[in-house]
Amino acid sequence: MRLTLLTTLALVSLQAFAQQPGDDRVLRTGHHGILLSTGLEDPRYLLSFPAAQRLVLRAMREHGVSAAEAQHALEGLPYRIEHLEAAGILKRDGEHYRIAYMVLSVDDQLAIYAAGQTYGGSLAAAFAANAKRYQQLFAKYPRTELRNDLAFVTVAGFTLNWDGLRIATELGMRAQPVIKPNGDRYLLYSKENGPRSDVMGFYWGSHSSNPVGNVRLTTFGDAPSQPRIGGLPDIYFGVTDGVATLKQHPALVAATTTQINSVFDEVLRLDGAIMLALKDQPRTIQELAHLTGRSAAHVSQAIDVLVAAGYLRDMDGQKRYSTAVLVLTEADRALLDEARQLGRDILTAWLTSNYGKIKQDLSGLDVSKAGVDFTQTFSEVWHYVFGSATKELARRGFYTNPRDSNRAHVGFVPVVFRADLVPMP
Secondary structure: OOOOOOOOOOHHHHHOOOOOOOOOOOEEEEEEEEOOOOHHHOHHHHOOOHHHHHHHHHHHHOOOEEHHHHHHHOOOOOOOHHHHHHOOOEEEEOOEEEEOOEEEOHHHHHHHHHHHHHHHHHHHHHHHOOHHHHHHHHOOOOOHHHHHHHHHHHHHHHHHHHHHHHHHHHOOOOOOOEEOOOOOEEEEEEEEOOOOOOOOOOOOEEEEOOOEOOEEEEEEEOHHHOOOOOOOOHHHHHHHHHHHHHOOOHHHHHHHHHHHHHHHHHHHHHHHHHHHHOOOOOEEHHHHHHHHOOOHHHHHHHHHHHHHOOOEEEOOOOOEEEEOOEEEOHHHHHHHHHHHHHHHHHHHHHHHHHHHHHHHHOOOOHHHHOOOOHHHHHHHHHHHHHHHHHHHHHHHOOOOOOOOOOOOOOOEEEEEEEOOOOOOO
């Protein structure tokens, strides 16, 4: 999961700082996991300044920059070199600073993409070999028209993405994420700007809400599907674009983003409660107000959003609403557990057999020469491998193809589920 993949609503603070055409940025930055920090504690904010990006890229290419040069490079920024150290971006090595996280040159990205193409087909084949067993499992889901979406979310999202990252970490192939008391759990990465590989159909990205009221609203899809119009929580990501005007005031950025995110959490809490309440039968606004403990006016506003986003439909024109996207509750736990265990067995065997070969193929990466351990880099490598596999499985008809033009949500699949059913890595 990545910024273009998995994140929480803290993502909105970064959307405002996204690169604009014609600016002088040399890196684009994201993360795999959950990153709630804001302001000076948010590495993405620190790396949104082109001067810091140029410093980091130089430290990667030259295998270090003197302390004096590093301090000079940051002159005029609203923070000091110590903030980059504290955020795990640079590390002191005598009189020099070196990179402390995954920074990929253009050549690195091309090499990793090639590895994904080489190994993705094999990974897809390992899952396709178990297609009959998966079909038997997903046939238990009562909504026939959503079974292919369930297959996609379970295999491409929960298994290859979330469980794949977790398993690779457990096997010692992927570095342990940064873990902080505030709930942060992530691995950071930056990529040098340059020609980009074609990743349409690489379904490697998840966007998730916080687990509000024990429910998550998530979208799994590819990078070109962004902005994911009609996806939740995605539709709220652009609301804080105005935060960019505060960029030189990190304390204000942090405080503003925190407050806005708390508002979003409450909005999504109601959205999620409505979706869960409607899983098994249609209901009216009045019934939903009673079940959620909210006013009919608040429920009506939420319904308008959910209908416009394609999550709900009015059953008969009488304002009785039913779900139009995948919803997973306690009733689906046994199905999900069995499907994820099957995937876990497949992944463990495949990774054990292929990890060493992948590492050897990528032994010449610039980021490795700069001193970053391959276990950090593998977090990104895995996204290219399983991303390629998800595209191949969609092509084979193993599950929904999110790129089919007749879909209400193109390039991604939405899901609403009890948060304790599937933990994020």
